[in-house]
Amino acid sequence: MTDFRIDLRRGALITAVLALLCSLFYVLPANAExxxxxxxxxxxxxxxSGANGTGERRxxxxxxxxxxxxxxWDGKTLSAKNNTALWACVYGAPAYGGGLQTVKPTNSDAYAPGAVRSHKLVPTRALCFTGYERCPxxxxxxxxxxxxxxxxxxxxPATDPVTKNYGNSYGTEPAPKSAWNRTPRHVCFYPEPTYTGTWADPADASGQKRFAAYVVLRGDSVTxxxxxxxxxxxxxxxxxTGDCQ
Structure with a gap:
């Protein structure tokens, strides 16, 4: 009789454990996020438009x-998933400007409001840091x-009536900090809108040394x-280059 009671207790314990395990198997999938x-x-x-892949998706x-x-949609992105084989470059200003963040292939990322205002997908991360490829x-x-x-x-290019060279005098666009010369000629840049002017050499305390035209050779890009x-x-x-003013 004693052994029989011990077996009954063991059997009841095993039955209870199995029941608990079964309930877990049935309940967990239904509640999983x-x-x-x-x-x-x-x-x-x-x-x-939301965190962790929630909200509206584009x-x-x-x-x-x-x-x-x-x-x-401008500045509304709060999270991203790069499900491509390319690098995703996201920028804090239009036209690939402002702050830059990169997302590896298959990775995700999160952003503060207003931090994403343009993007491009490129084969290597290094291409996120440039935008020269847009130049025709x-x-x-x-x-x-x-x-x-x-x-x-x-x-x-437009022919200047005085110099007879192809030239451009800029309008209201920001003065450039980088350029690409995709023409078959060299380009001479000037600080005045009249294709003239010089720059002082910052290393020359006397202020006597001056730079003339800044030249970008044909095919070159430069910061x-x-x-x-x-x-x-x-x-x-x-x-x-000797033809610069």
Whole structure:
């Protein structure tokens, strides 16, 4: 009788444990939360208006880099999932300007309100830091930020009536801090809108040493150094650098 009672107790304990395990198996799947960003399609960059892949979602493929968003979406992204094989570059200003954050392929990220105002998808992270690729062939392009970032100005060559060289005198666009010369000629930049002017050498305390035109050779892109950065107000295209004013 004693052994029989011990067996009954053991049997009751085993039955209770099995019942508890079964209840866990049945209850857990029903209450489990869906994985974050699970709704982001393959080969897609998904931007969300809420944290952790919640809220409204907008989808972009590798061919849909945007330099700006419509007013209803501008600065509204709070999280992102990069479900592509490319690097996602997100910027704090339109035209790939302002602050930069990068998202590795298959990774996600979170943002403060207003931190995402443009994006592009590129094969390598290094390409997130430049924007020169936007410049059309046979044009001089200038940018208000280093490395070809920010709103691009495309200069259409026009013959100056005095110099007879192709040139542009700038309007109200910001004075550039970087440029790409995609023409077959060299470009001479000047601090005055009349294709003239010089720069003082900051290393010369006497102020006597001056720089003339700042030259960007054909095919070259450049982040403009001091004292030239942010001071260009005109340029002309020339056959040889000796033709600069």
């Amino acid at each position: 869906p994985a974050d960003y699970a709704d982001c399609p393959a080969a897609t960059l998904c931007l969300y 989808d972009f493929t590798g061919t849909q880099s945007l330099e700006s968003y419509d007013a209803t 062939d046979n044009r001089v392009c200038t940018f208000p930020e280093p490395n070809g970032r920010g709103a691009m100005t495309v200069h259409l 403009v150094p001091a004292p030239f950065a942010g001071t260009f107000r005109s340029h002309e295209l020339v056959t040889t």
